[in-house]
Amino acid sequence: MASSLTVSNVDAGYGAVRVLEDVSLTVEAGETVALLGTNGNGKSTLMKSIMGIVRPSAGRITATIDGASHELVGRSTEEIVDLGIAFVPEGRRLFPKQTVTENLLLGAYRPKARSAIARNLDFCFETFPRLKERARQLAGSMSGGEQQMLALARALMSSPRVLLIDEPSVGLAPLLVSRTIDKIKELKEGFDLTVLMAEQNFTQAVRIADRGYVIVHGRIAFAGESAEALNNNELIREFYLGA
Amino acid sequence: MDGSLGLLLNAVVSGLLLGGFYAAVSIGVAISFGMLDIVNIAHPAFILLGSYVAYLANTLLGIDPLLTAVIALPAFYLLGMAVYQVYYLSFERRQDQSLRGLSFFFGLLFIAEVTLVLIFGVDYRLVQAPYIGPSLHLGWLELPLRLLVPFLVSMLMVVGLQLFLTRSFTGRAIEAVAQDPLALRLMAADPTRIKRVAFGLSFATAAIAGAILIIIQPVEPSIGREYIGRIFAICVLGGLGSFSGMVIAAVTLGVVESLTATFFGPSWAPAVSFGVLLVTLAVRPSGILGR
Incomplete structure (x- = not known):
């Protein structure tokens, strides 16, 4: 069943500082959408607004989970995750002082x-064999790449049903970045997910994105309907590729 | 058997049993301080409350102190939840908890103590039970039942709580909540609820520990203070967040104190046990089994 996400005309910020202005975007069922923008343009604030960590001052955020529609603004983070x-x-x-397995079980x-624990755990260990090797190791003692996995x-x-990922490439070596991005694609297909991914690394994000939005100074500056549209956009050339 | 060897072995065994008692009084703090980062120095006062509940039921109704503790568990659990809620609303929610929270629990310690003095006076009180008095004799070994029964009850409580913390979803969330409350929200768990449950459990252990205390020795309201230092020492020595470490630390202190008391006199016992704490922390700053 279809799961999607719609953000309509959202304003949000911290105290008197307004970070997002009239932001609207949609992630249709089964899509991978990239939210592109350099540091400080509001990608994380938008992610946090969707998750109920930052409360928008205006606008609506709606999630459709397996066909049922839910308004997210006003809900607590734990309720949103529970949806x-x-x-x-x-x-x-x-959780740095918990083992890999303990972290995974907390995820469930x-x-x-809870009823799907055994299946999900198998899937995770299959997708990330490294985690299986390190099952009893403390999460805080692992490398950055392993922690991202x-x-x-x-x-x-x-x-x-819907997965939001904020800056998966931050702090990773270039080779690990492309491996992480590949894994996200693999997980998306394995779990039949709808994905919204905020990323600074344009070239890597566009490899797996169906389409994307460019956010500049808290506003959606460009909505690219395909990876090619993003690749050929003037704004992106200007902001990202320095051309 | 040689007299001094028998003395030594008996001292070791009674130290082990004493360690079981220490584990029972420390486990509540191992949860609140070790897992939730809440410095509940009022815990011994609530152990005393548990002792007096056992005393009342024993003198008025003739009920066994351990049975009373089990019956009182839910009430202590709810009391703990209520105390956490007050603490949360007054301090934690405003990020005010470190120093003001400490003074809150200091205040709570004195209020609980004074309340007990007003109700029961300052005389020593004790309970009657069939296992207080007789000893088990195994050859040269003497096992006083009033230490053996509390030891077994204490170990049962430790194992039960350990299973709950490692096998249940709520338990695993309790172990993680202090590390990153926001991350816990992202696991669909409400950190405040998790802490409330954990604090309730911490108080519930005081009901059992209180019954054990009054079985082992007569109590008066301020006796809890003698244990504050030792309880925190045991939690730090064992490694915060680790029950197994806490039990090892409790038993170690029990044996060390018992040996010191037997061979050098009881007044040396605290000095030696805190010496053990300092030396261990110098070698292993995170405690015996700290992560």
């Missing part, structure tokens, strides 16, 4: 995910 929307935040936010806290796997343990 079936998982979030891999910037900085990964693992959501009541709907664990953060993705932990989000999937909640059996989400």
Whole structure:
């Protein structure tokens, strides 16, 4: 069943500082949408607004999960996750003193995910064999790349329908970035997910995105209907590729 | 058997049993301080409350103190949840918890103590039970039942809580909540609810620990203070967040104190046990099994 996400005319910020202005975007069922923009343009704030961590001052955010529509503004973060929307935040936010397995089991806290634990755990260990090798290691003692894998796997343990990922490439070596992006594609297909991914690394994000939005100074500056449209856009040449 | 060897072995065994008692009084703090980062120094006062509940039921109704503790568990659990809620609304929610939270629990310690003094006075109180008095004799070994029964109850409680924390979803969330509350929200768990449950459990252990305390020795309201230092020492020595480490630390201190008391006199016991703490922390700053 279809799961999608719609953000309509959202304003949001911190105290008196307004970061997002009249932002609208949609992620249709089964799509991978990239949210592109350099640091400080509001990508993370938009992600946090969707997840109920930042409360928008205006606008609507609606999620359709398996056909049922839910308004997200005003709900707590835990309620939003419980609906079936998982979030891999910037900085990964693992539980550093818990083992890999303990982190994964915490990912399955959501009541709907509990019956699928064994299947999800198998899937995660299959997709990330490294995590299986390190199952008993403390999360905080792993490398950045391994931690990013664990953060993705932990989000999937909640059996989400929609997955939000904030800056998966931050702090990773170039080779690991492309491997992480490939894994996101693999997970999306394996779990039949709808994905919204915020990323600074334009070339990597566009490899797996169906389409994307460019956010500049808290406004959607360009909506590219395909990866080619993004590749050929003037704004992107100007802001990203320096051409 | 040689007299001094028998003395040594008996001292070791009673130290082990004493360690079981220490584990029971420390486990509540191992949860609140070790897992939730809440410095509940009022915990011993609530252990005393548990002792007096057991005392009342024993003198008025003739109920076994351990049975009373089990019956009182839910009430202590709810009391703990209520205390956490007050603490959360007054301090934690405003990020005010470190120093003001400490003074809150200091205040709570004195209020609980004074309330007990007003109700029960400052005389020592004790309970009657069939296992207080007799000892098990295994050859040269003497096992006083009033230490053996609490030891077994304490171990049962530790194992039960350990299973709950490692096998249940709520338990695993309790172990993780202090590390990153926002991350826990992203797991669909409400950190405040998780902490409330954990604090309730921490208080519930005080009901059992209180019954054990009054089985082992007569109590008066301020006796809890003697244990504050030792309880925190045991939690830090074992490694914050680790029950197994806490039990090892409790038993180590029990044995060390018992040996010191037997061979050098009881007044040396605290000095030696805190010496053990300092040396261990110098070698292993995160405690015996700290992560």
